[in-house]
Amino acid sequence: MNSSTVVEAVLVARGLTRAFAHADGPVEVLRGVDLEVVPGEVVTVSGRSGSGKSALFALLCGFDKPDSGSVEVCGQVMTGAPEWGDCAVLPQALGLAQELTLAENVALPLRLSGRRDVVHERVTELFAELGISRLADRYPGEVSYGQQQRAALARAIVGRPRVLLADEPTAHLDHGSVAAVLALLRRTAQDGAAVLVATHHDEVHAIADRRLALADGRVVPV
Numbered sequence: 624m625n626s627s628t629v630v631e632a633v634l635v636a637r638g639l640t641r642a643f644a645h646a647d648g649p650v651e652v653l654r655g656v657d658l659e660v661v662p663g664e665v666v667t668v669s670g671r672s673g674s675g676k677s678a679l680f681a682l683l684c685g686f687d688k689p690d691s692g693s694v695e696v697c698g699q700v701m702t703g704a705p706e707w708g709d710c711a712v713l714p715q716a717l718g719l720a721q722e723l724t725l726a727e728n729v730a731l732p733l734r735l736s737g738r739r740d741v742v743h744e745r746v747t748e749l750f751a752e753l754g755i756s757r758l759a760d761r762y763p764g765e766v767s768y769g770q771q772q773r774a775a776l777a778r779a780i781v782g783r784p785r786v787l788l789a790d791e792p793t794a795h796l797d798h799g800s801v802a803a804v805l806a807l808l809r810r811t812a813q814d815g816a817a818v819l820v821a822t823h824h825d826e827v828h829a830i831a832d833r834r835l836a837l838a839d840g841r842v843v844p845v
Contacts, residue, residue: 631698632659633817634683634710634786638692640840641678652678654840656692660817662785665808667820667828669845670837676821677715679837680790683819684712697785707732711784715791717775719763725774726750726759732782749777753803769795776804780811787811789820793827805830 639656642649652675660666670676681687683694685704694701697709711732719728729749730742750756753773755766763771772795780787789808793801801824809830812818820827828834834845 630661630663632661633697634658634660634819635695636679636683636692637695639679639682639689639694640691641675641682641687641689643678651840653682653689656837656840656842658819658835658842660786660819662815662817663812664832665812665818665820665830666833666835667822667831668835668837668842669821669823669828674837675840676837677790679842680712680714680788680821684710684714684788686712686714705786708736708782708784710786710788711779711782713772713776713779713787713789713792715794717763717771719771719775719778721763724760724762725755725766725771728763729774729778729781732778736782738782745781746777749781749807752807753777754800767795769797769800772796773800773804776807780807780816783814783816785816787816787818789818791822792820793822793824801826 636656636658639653641653642651656679668676682689685701696705726746729746733742750759755770755773758766758770776792793804796804805826808818835842836845
């Protein structure tokens with residue numbers, strides 16, 4: 624990216640706060656989070672367990688609402704879950720439909736958006752890149768959690784979203800699979816997406832353009 628070129632952020636958070644009820648009183652998890660991610664970059668977010676990474680991602684993808692502050696995706700203030708083509712998510716829970724094969728799960732965003740003509744090409748390409756081609760016709764319950772995680776990543780990016788939010792995308796992978804996932808995350812950014820990854824793995828931080836951390840409920844550079 625040319626350093627003299629001004630690129631508008633497609634993911635913007637301003638002053639996000641979130642507290643959760645507790646017997647001893649509200650627990651503030653996020654206290655005025657600000658961040659921006661532009662097309663073409665990979666940004667990683669770290670933080671100790673309980674630091675609020677998952678809470679932040681829930682707000683950014685519309686799964687939860689902030690107590691105050693705002694999120695903008697592709698120039699629009701988010702009031703609910705954004706369109707999958709604008710902002711796709713790889714959650715820790717994965718969310719694969721158990722009654723569909725892995726290939727059917729990955730194809731689903733394309734079918735729902737009416738892009739049936741590119742289903743076979745995109746699904747075949749991503750399964751090959753992630754090393755799970757032989758598992759295409761299996762159901763989630765018939766493969767390992769790490770293999771499910773790779774399929775869930777393929778589902779997130781199959782429609783070429785403008786923003787990708789990935790929460791611990793290498794948490795359940797064996798060493799041999801990590802490199803393929805990191806290469807795909809990097810290529811997704813090179814293809815023009817803004818990629819934000821929550822992780823505690825050094826290998827993931829190593830491919831990032833910028834690294835952030837959650838500290839005292841705020842995002843700070845590392």
